[in-house]
Amino acid sequence: MRHHLMLYAFVLLALVTVKSQADTIEVVTEDSLYAYLLDDKLVGPGIHITSDTLKNADLGDYHMALYPWARAYEMALREPNVLIFPLDRTPAREQLFKWVGEIHRSTSRLYKLRDAEPIRIGNLEEAKQYSIGVVRNDAKQIYLQDRGFKRLVVSADNHDNFQKLLNHQVQLVPMPENTARLMSQDAQMDFNLLEEVYALDEQPHRVYLAFSLNTPDETVAKAQRAFEQLKASGEVERIMKEKR
Missing domain, CATH: 3.40.190.10 (Periplasmic binding protein-like II)
Known part of the structure; x- marks a missing residue:
C-alpha cells in the first residue's frame, strides 16, 4: 500500500512539475531598441513594458530571452504560452496571434x-x-x-x-x-x-505585444487588461521615451 502511495505521489509531483513548466510564459524577442543586453542583463523599454504587464496581470512565472527574429517568430507561431514583441500588426498576421496591446508606432x-x-x-x-x-x-x-x-x-x-x-x-x-x-x-x-x-x-x-494562438484566452485577457491600465496611466509612452 505504501509503495502504491509513494508511486502515486511521484506521478502527481511529476504532473505538477510538467504543468508548472507548461504554464510558464516564454517571452521571446530580438536584439533591438526594445530589448538588449547591458552588463549581462536583459533591458530596454520593451522588456520594461512586458515585465510590468505580466507582473500586474499576476500571471506567475515567465522567462525572457533574445533570439534571431526568425527563431522567435517561429516559436510564437508554433508553441503555447509564448509572448512575442516587437511584432508588427498586419492584416496577414491578424489571425495568427492573440494581440495584447500596441507599444509603439x-x-x-x-x-x-x-x-x-x-x-x-x-x-x-x-x-x-x-x-x-x-x-x-x-x-x-x-x-x-x-x-x-x-x-x-x-x-x-x-x-x-x-x-x-x-x-x-x-x-x-x-x-x-x-x-x-x-x-x-x-x-x-x-x-x-x-x-x-x-x-x-x-x-x-503598429508594434505590439502578442501571444501565440495556443495560449489560453484567460491568460491573454489578463495581460490585455494589465496592458490597457499601464497604457492609460501614460506609463507605456513614458517608458518608450527612455533613452538607451
Missing part, C-alpha cells in the same frame, strides 16, 4: 550608404531595381514580397542585415529611423553616413 525608411552610388526613388515601384536587405519573417520582408520585389536579400536579424549594407552586399535596407540609429551606434559608425532615400509611408509600423 513608426515609419520605416529605405537607407543607403551616403558614399555609395546615387539612388533616387520617387515611388515604391522604382525601388524594385535595387537589392534590398530584409530580416526573415519581418513584416517589411512580407510587405515587399507581396508587392513583387524580387531582389530581396534575407538575413536572420537586424545586425546581419545592417552589416550587409556596410559590406555593400545590398544597396538598401528598410528600417525605422530609431533602429537605423541604434544599428549605427552598435556598428560604431556615424548615423550621418546613412542617407534616407524613401519613406515607406504605405506601411506604418
Whole structure:
C-alpha cells in the first residue's frame, strides 16, 4: 500500500512539475531598441513594458530571452504560452496571434550608404531595381514580397542585415529611423553616413505585444487588461521615451 502511495505521489509531483513548466510564459524577442543586453542583463523599454504587464496581470512565472527574429517568430507561431514583441500588426498576421496591446508606432525608411552610388526613388515601384536587405519573417520582408520585389536579400536579424549594407552586399535596407540609429551606434559608425532615400509611408509600423494562438484566452485577457491600465496611466509612452 505504501509503495502504491509513494508511486502515486511521484506521478502527481511529476504532473505538477510538467504543468508548472507548461504554464510558464516564454517571452521571446530580438536584439533591438526594445530589448538588449547591458552588463549581462536583459533591458530596454520593451522588456520594461512586458515585465510590468505580466507582473500586474499576476500571471506567475515567465522567462525572457533574445533570439534571431526568425527563431522567435517561429516559436510564437508554433508553441503555447509564448509572448512575442516587437511584432508588427498586419492584416496577414491578424489571425495568427492573440494581440495584447500596441507599444509603439513608426515609419520605416529605405537607407543607403551616403558614399555609395546615387539612388533616387520617387515611388515604391522604382525601388524594385535595387537589392534590398530584409530580416526573415519581418513584416517589411512580407510587405515587399507581396508587392513583387524580387531582389530581396534575407538575413536572420537586424545586425546581419545592417552589416550587409556596410559590406555593400545590398544597396538598401528598410528600417525605422530609431533602429537605423541604434544599428549605427552598435556598428560604431556615424548615423550621418546613412542617407534616407524613401519613406515607406504605405506601411506604418503598429508594434505590439502578442501571444501565440495556443495560449489560453484567460491568460491573454489578463495581460490585455494589465496592458490597457499601464497604457492609460501614460506609463507605456513614458517608458518608450527612455533613452538607451
